[in-house]
Amino acid sequence: MGHHSCCNQQKVKRGLWSPEEDEKLIRYITTHGYGCWSEVPEKAGLQRCGKSCRLRWINYLRPDIRRGRFTPEEERLIISLHSVVGNRWAHIASHLPGRTDNEIKNYWNSWIKKKIRKPSAPQATMSTPSTTTTSTELSHITYASNQLDLVNQELITRPPAHETLFSSSCPFFIFEPTPLDGVCDSSLNNETWNSNQHQVQALPPSASFTTGMNAHYLPPLTENMESMVPIDQHHHHQVQSCSMDDEGEISLDCLQRQELNEWVESQHSSFLFWDNVEGPFSGEDIAPASSNTGTTLSSFP
DNA sequence: AAATCTGCCAACCGCTGTACG
DNA sequence: TCGTACAGCGGTTGGCAGATT
Numbered sequence: 001m002g003h004h005s006c007c008n009q010q011k012v013k014r015g016l017w018s019p020e021e022d023e024k025l026i027r028y029i030t031t032h033g034y035g036c037w038s039e040v041p042e043k044a045g046l047q048r049c050g051k052s053c054r055l056r057w058i059n060y061l062r063p064d065i066r067r068g069r070f071t072p073e074e075e076r077l078i079i080s081l082h083s084v085v086g087n088r089w090a091h092i093a094s095h096l097p098g099r100t101d102n103e104i105k106n107y108w109n110s111w112i113k114k115k116i117r118k119p120s121a122p123q124a125t126m127s128t129p130s131t132t133t134t135s136t137e138l139s140h141i142t143y144a145s146n147q148l149d150l151v152n153q154e155l156i157t158r159p160p161a162h163e164t165l166f167s168s169s170c171p172f173f174i175f176e177p178t179p180l181d182g183v184c185d186s187s188l189n190n191e192t193w194n195s196n197q198h199q200v201q202a203l204p205p206s207a208s209f210t211t212g213m214n215a216h217y218l219p220p221l222t223e224n225m226e227s228m229v230p231i232d233q234h235h236h237h238q239v240q241s242c243s244m245d246d247e248g249e250i251s252l253d254c255l256q257r258q259e260l261n262e263w264v265e266s267q268h269s270s271f272l273f274w275d276n277v278e279g280p281f282s283g284e285d286i287a288p289a290s291s292n293t294g295t296t297l298s299s300f301p
Numbered sequence: 302a303a304a305t306c307t308g309c310c311a312a313c314c315g316c317t318g319t320a321c322g
Numbered sequence: 323t324c325g326t327a328c329a330g331c332g333g334t335t336g337g338c339a340g341a342t343t
Binding site: 015 | 308
Binding site: 058 | 327328329330331332333336337338
């Protein structure tokens with residue numbers, strides 16, 4: 001068992017927080033702010049360890065906390081992000097304002113348990129992403145989860161561009177520098193987003209090329225890489241419109257984004273868009289489709 | 302109505318990374 | 323360079339409440 005170093009004080013209370021304790025902590029934090037959590041219990045008059053205070057504040061008491069059931073949009077975002085980053089709850093939570101990693105973790109664990117209980121979910125393998133896989137959410141998630149380890153490994157170890165792709169039932173977007181316009185540093189880690197069933201792969205803002213991007217589109221349920229279709233076959237102007245400056249910022253105007261979204265939507269009844277971005281934007285600004293507000297996805301470390 | 306089961310979720314535990322002396 | 327303190331993170335636990343038997 002063993003106590004955490006911060007909890008060696010005698011008479012440290014554990015377990016559920018009482019309303020009185022909450023009140024003490026809120027009063028202290030709102031008047032003094034939080035600097036050193038280890039000092040908080042004593043100064044706030046609480047028989048708790050600093051760690052417990054911190055957790056209570058972060059997960060429950062802070063004013064911007066959002067409670068209640070997850071919306072379908074939040075749920076979709078969680079599923080999408082989890083299929084890419086796995087159990088990195090804090091990272092997932094950073095894309096859901098007001099939600100905590102703990103809450104998302106709890107939600108996922110109870111949710112996934114429920115889904116796993118469903119019988120006869122086929123276990124798709126990496127090498128043979130079956131086109132006969134059922135269309136249930138579970139099969140999709142199971143498949144995505146199976147992908148995860150390999151995906152994470154590949155993102156770290158393999159060179160960018162086409163080689164990093166994995167077979168997917170999701171459509172892909174890949175942005176890459178054109179050979180003519182710049183040099184792609186093959187040591188770069190590509191970054192992958194999964195937003196509302198779209199896998200989005202983009203070079204990070206630090207990419208060492210100057211101008212010009214090719215956008216490729218990988219349709220869902222691809223059997224192999226050959227099925228990747230350059231997006232310019234459909235929307236030539238979109239390729240022309242993409243550019244990246246010396247700072248690694250990609251330029252793409254709103255009209256073209258809108259057209260691209262419409263095209264994707266027409267193809268797959270779902271869409272991708274870049275939201276809250278005016279003028280130049282970086283890889284950090286690629287956002288999932290979610291209502292009108294748009295949650296900005298930041299890059300993964 | 303009582304006992305048991307089940308799921309949820311707040312809180313804890315232990316580990317890692319970082320800052321600092 | 324090492325040790326310590328601390329924040330942050332993900333895994334796990336335990337208690338509660340509702341559902342089921």
